[in-house]
Amino acid sequence: MAQGLEIRRSSASLWGEKTGLRKLPVVAKYIDTTTCIGCKACEVACQEWNDLKVVPTRQTGTYQTLPSLTADFWNLIKFDERETRERGFLWLMRKDQCMHCEEPGCLAACPAPGAIVQYENGIVDVDPARCIGCGYCLSGCPFDIPRFDQGTAKMAKCTLCVDRVQVGLGPACVKACPTGCLQFGTKDDMVAMGQARVEQLEANGLAQATLYDPPGVGGTGVVTVLGHGDHPEWYGLPRDPRVPLGVKLWKQVLRPLGMLAIFGSVIAAFGHFMTRGPMATGEDAEGGDA
């Protein structure tokens, strides 16, 4: 949780969620899966900078450090060997971490005021002091990123190194990357860099290359160059991620309607009492206890 950064959105806040006086440029991380060599320096840098616990690993016949992210492991290179009919054998790797959505599903689902915030620069962050450990963010996230820490009973995920970013540094993972497949800057610059790279890939025979910046969640704070962009699921990415329907139904439909119905019935009961009044039992008022 970064103190002093302007807040754009805050979970479960009725009003006054925007603190922004200063306009900050929206930042983004750029990942080029086509130049990633799977060295996992970013994993180590993430663990070191964020002081995360060492997670025991098991050799299961893959280069991948862990089967999936954990509360103590926020940055994971996902390896996938895939045989395809049209493109032959592919060895794919993608850096998995919080995508820092423009419209974060975790934030929408979170019931604790201020436990998940989106800063003016677009970074989505957790305030452990306010997190109540309900796990609704797990249900809200279309990328399966937040992890519940059994020890602290709080949710944990990548912060895009907001503590570094707010003092003008780039995220630790980007700093450690030896190939330059990770870059950090303004969203506009990262998108431009991604588009230029996609054009280069297309010219070099990867006709299906795309820049993954899914519009269903308003775009993400992590833009990813995919060599086989027509199949984001090959990289473990959803084709069209959105804030889940159940969360929207709850917050935008059921909650206002429910409140209207519940308060409406109180008003109806009051109205009945005032217009029809209590029913007489035909007995005298003596001992008129309810």
Added chain:
Amino acid sequence: MATPDLAFERARCAEDTVVGDLIVRHRLSTRVLHWAVALAFFVSLVSGAPIWSPVFGWMAGLMGGLAACRVIHPWAGVLFFVGSVLMFFRWRADMGIEPGDREWFGLKTVRYMDHRELDVAVGKYNGGQKLFFYAAALGALGLLVSGVVLWLPTRYPQLLRMAGIVLHDVTFILFAIAIVFHVYLAAFAEPRTLRAMTKGTVTKGWARLHHPGWYREVVEGRRERG
């Protein structure tokens, strides 16, 4: 005339019996069970509402904060469900749907609320009460099943969690509306009703007016229901 103390004594373990001008409607254990479930309901309500919407955020303070709500709410909910099950089996025998009851599911209840309808056939519970009984039992089950999924989100897949959120919401909203009218009818709209759940006894006049069939059964010993 019997002294009120005698009626109060009798209401400890006897039910559906006349004591002077009073009739015992609910024996002590039934009343205690009812209030235990009511308490569990309100603890669930006060600890659940601030999680449902920040509009009710002020309620979290009554429970010791929102993090405490997250811990208390599921357990209070389990107690509410267990109590509801006990209540269901205690009252089930009196809640059989009879032909006349179905009319209460419609306009008859509206006319009753308008003070234009008195059903001479009504036994210990009218059709509306029976409907509330079954709806509450179903609601308690729905809240438990969906609540368990929300309680332990890491154990269930995404689709089930979404269904849980929606089911818990819909059931809660319907339940809350039903409880508003339950409380209003018992405590405000129908005088002398609440004492059935506090002292356990009702006046004969009340029984004649609201539950004439039950009145005849208890006072005159005529059993009319098939």
